[in-house]
Amino acid sequence: MSLASLDLPAPRDGxxxxxxxxxxxxxxxxxxxxxxxPLLWLGLVYLGSLFVFLGQSVFSIDEFSGxxxxxxxxxxxxxxxxxxxxxxxLRTIGISAAVTVLCAIxxxxxxxYAARYAGPRVKAAFYLAVxxxxxxxxxxxxxGWKLLLAKEGxxxxxxxxLGLAGALEAWLALPLVGGPSLSVSYTGMVLTFTYLWLPFxxxxxxxxxxxxxxxxxxxxxxxxxxPGLVFRTVILPLAMPGVVAGAIFTFSLTLGDYxxxxxxxxxxxxxxxxxxxxxxxxxxxxxxxxxxxxPILVMxxxxxxxxxxxxxxxx
Amino acid sequence: MHAHAAPIALPAVRFASVVRHFGAVRxxxxxxxxxxxxxxxxxxxxxxxGKTTCLRLIAGFEQPDAGHIEIFxxxxxxxxxxxxxxxxxxxxxxxxxxxxxxxxxxYGLRVRGIGRADRDRMAREALAMVKLSGMETRRPAQLSxxxxxxxxxxxxxxxxxxxxxxxxxxxxxxxxxxxxMQSELKGLQRAxxxxxxxxTHDQSEALxxxxxxxxxxxxxxxxxxxxxxxxxxxxxRFVARFVGSANVLxxxxxxxxxxxxxxxxxxxxxxxxLAPGAPVPEGAALVEARVTDVSYQGPVRRVSVLxxxxxxxxxAIPATAAGAxxxxxxxxxxxxxxxxxxxxxx
Numbered sequence: 001m002s003l004a005s006l007d008l009p010a011p012r013d014g015x016x017x018x019x020x021x022x023x024x025x026x027x028x029x030x031x032x033x034x035x036x037x038p039l040l041w042l043g044l045v046y047l048g049s050l051f052v053f054l055g056q057s058v059f060s061i062d063e064f065s066g067x068x069x070x071x072x073x074x075x076x077x078x079x080x081x082x083x084x085x086x087x088x089x090l091r092t093i094g095i096s097a098a099v100t101v102l103c104a105i106x107x108x109x110x111x112x113y114a115a116r117y118a119g120p121r122v123k124a125a126f127y128l129a130v131x132x133x134x135x136x137x138x139x140x141x142x143x144g145w146k147l148l149l150a151k152e153g154x155x156x157x158x159x160x161x162l163g164l165a166g167a168l169e170a171w172l173a174l175p176l177v178g179g180p181s182l183s184v185s186y187t188g189m190v191l192t193f194t195y196l197w198l199p200f201x202x203x204x205x206x207x208x209x210x211x212x213x214x215x216x217x218x219x220x221x222x223x224x225x226x227p228g229l230v231f232r233t234v235i236l237p238l239a240m241p242g243v244v245a246g247a248i249f250t251f252s253l254t255l256g257d258y259x260x261x262x263x264x265x266x267x268x269x270x271x272x273x274x275x276x277x278x279x280x281x282x283x284x285x286x287x288x289x290x291x292x293x294x295p296i297l298v299m300x301x302x303x304x305x306x307x308x309x310x311x312x313x314x315x
Numbered sequence: 316m317h318a319h320a321a322p323i324a325l326p327a328v329r330f331a332s333v334v335r336h337f338g339a340v341r342x343x344x345x346x347x348x349x350x351x352x353x354x355x356x357x358x359x360x361x362x363x364x365g366k367t368t369c370l371r372l373i374a375g376f377e378q379p380d381a382g383h384i385e386i387f388x389x390x391x392x393x394x395x396x397x398x399x400x401x402x403x404x405x406x407x408x409x410x411x412x413x414x415x416x417x418x419x420x421x422y423g424l425r426v427r428g429i430g431r432a433d434r435d436r437m438a439r440e441a442l443a444m445v446k447l448s449g450m451e452t453r454r455p456a457q458l459s460x461x462x463x464x465x466x467x468x469x470x471x472x473x474x475x476x477x478x479x480x481x482x483x484x485x486x487x488x489x490x491x492x493x494x495x496m497q498s499e500l501k502g503l504q505r506a507x508x509x510x511x512x513x514x515t516h517d518q519s520e521a522l523x524x525x526x527x528x529x530x531x532x533x534x535x536x537x538x539x540x541x542x543x544x545x546x547x548x549x550x551x552r553f554v555a556r557f558v559g560s561a562n563v564l565x566x567x568x569x570x571x572x573x574x575x576x577x578x579x580x581x582x583x584x585x586x587x588x589l590a591p592g593a594p595v596p597e598g599a600a601l602v603e604a605r606v607t608d609v610s611y612q613g614p615v616r617r618v619s620v621l622x623x624x625x626x627x628x629x630x631a632i633p634a635t636a637a638g639a640x641x642x643x644x645x646x647x648x649x650x651x652x653x654x655x656x657x658x659x660x661x
Contacts, residue, residue, distance in 0.1 A: 217411040
């Protein structure tokens with residue numbers, strides 16, 4: 001058999017092929033075509049509408065007629081600093097911070113195990129276990145927690161069986177975190193939020209830990225660092241971008257939520273509820289927009305601080 | 316350290332019947348070795364031969380399943396890496412990406428609790444030693460491969476290890492840099508008087524740098540000795556083929572060439588191509604064979620031939636010599652003393 005008999009016919013020269021030729025030659029055109037739809041979506045639908053809404057915060061509302069006065073003013077933004085509103089902001093930021101810290105503390109060992117010790121089968125089970133709670137209804141989970149946290153609920157019963165009823169009572173007697181029962185306390189609210197958002201912390205932390213090369217951990221030990229020191233000086237700094245990514249989720253999800261605080265916790269408002277009532281029954285869109293600015297500013301401050309402390313050095 | 320010196324009373328590293336298996340695979344299968352203080356010791360072998368596992372056993376990243384390991388007389392089984400006076404230069408360098416070059420080098424000093432000023436000064440000195448002065452504030456990502464290699468070296472040396480372990484440290488470098496680093500490593504080792512244990516799959520690297528070479532195959536050491544000995548007198552077929560691709564002759568074939576009646580090795584460069592009509596040199600056997608393949612390799616040509624009796628040989632002849640053509644019949648001279656018995660073969 002000669003080599004010539006192996007010759008294949010050239011592919012037919014159709015319209016698509018010529019289009020491909022043109023796109024291969026003009027790489028910039030291809031990039032533009034690929035980027036245009038997502039940029040339109042992101043730029044117009046997402047950011048555009050967000051800025052239009054936030055722009056409302058420079059308007060104010062006429063106290064008598066309840067109509068929006070479309071003249072630029074700082075009055076609405078300054079209203080945020082009224083004690084009642086400032087109270088809402090600080091309470092919400094405090095709860096979000098507590099939820100984020102708790103999520104990070106619970107998520108880290110789980111993520112660490114999954115990233116460094118789990119075999120392929122255990123890892124598949126891990127992903128399933130972490131993701132599964134996200135597939136069931138949010139409301140069902142929140143009401144489930146309401147029952148668990150109630151005075152005659154499972155947590156109280158279990159604490160009683162373990163002889164910890166006194167400890168639970170003592171905790172509930174504390175100012176701020178306590179209350180008549182867990183289900184109407186900040187403790188209950190923080191626990192529920194932590195449960196809800198934990199997967200959003202576990203997954204990025206696990207991904208970050210997975211990217212830490214095992215050789216680096218060996219090298220640190222080789223250079224004389226005991227395991228605790230290896231953790232502090234190598235593993236934790238390298239996992240920090242993942243923790244920050246997880247914190248962005250848990251922090252902003254808690255900042256914006258208005259359903260959990262309605263079902264669990266005290267009667268005092270949080271930011272999400274404030275926005276909800278202001279734009280609904282009160283019809284005060286400018287103040288609602290001003291409140292909505294806060295999470296964005298808080299996240300900006302958080303990311304700046306994270307960068308300052310070197311959380312992104314490993315990126 | 317003298318090249319032929321036998322290990323003295325207190326070896327830097329001693330293995331006694333060390334075994335390490337991973338599942339059913341015996342990665343290290345009964346290794347005995349003794350490395351003298353100040354020696355440049357190379358562990359040579361193909362991938363999966365157990366040489367890297369041996370290095371990791373010295374470092375403490377692996378623990379032996381059986382046998383005994385000593386470092387300067389101290390039993391180290393069960394001792395974690397951070398309690399051993401040995402340091403490793405990793406194949407991929409393993410520099411900390413979140414630390415500057417200076418902090419990378421100072422890491423071992425920092426975990427020993429040495430103050431900022433002292434460790435910065437020592438890190439600067441170590442970087443100067445590997446010719447990287449002024450690079451302290453850079454990030455590892457901003458360095459070239461060769462520079463990262465030097466940082467890894469400085470980081471390991473700054474903590475004054477008793478034994479320095481090097482895991483294929485030159486593997487990722489290009490040829491010119493590799494040759495430069497070879498002589499530099501050798502110079503550093505001589506200047507510091509340190510024991511270097513060097514793992515490589517590159518036989519020329521092992522031969523050119525080491526005082527002694529241990530050849531690994533399938534989890535065992537098949538031969539250990541000075542480079543000249545390993546190269547000139549391979550003990551087994553494996554060593555003959557792996558180190559410099561020698562011809563392997565069966566007892567009958569060796570005898571026919573005037574050698575011993577034992578399995579023997581024959582270095583390709585010892586075989587000479589005779590010009591037509593040229594006399595056979597004193598003490599050499601004449602082989603007439605047909606050329607089956609010729610490959611040009613820069614300084615030499617490798618000529619593969621097949622004799623009428625079915626013996627396949629490879630000869631390395633100077634590239635400048637008149638080349639043999641594929642299919643031509645050539646006359647080869649094989650010096651009798653180049654046919655050497657392989658003592659490790661039956």
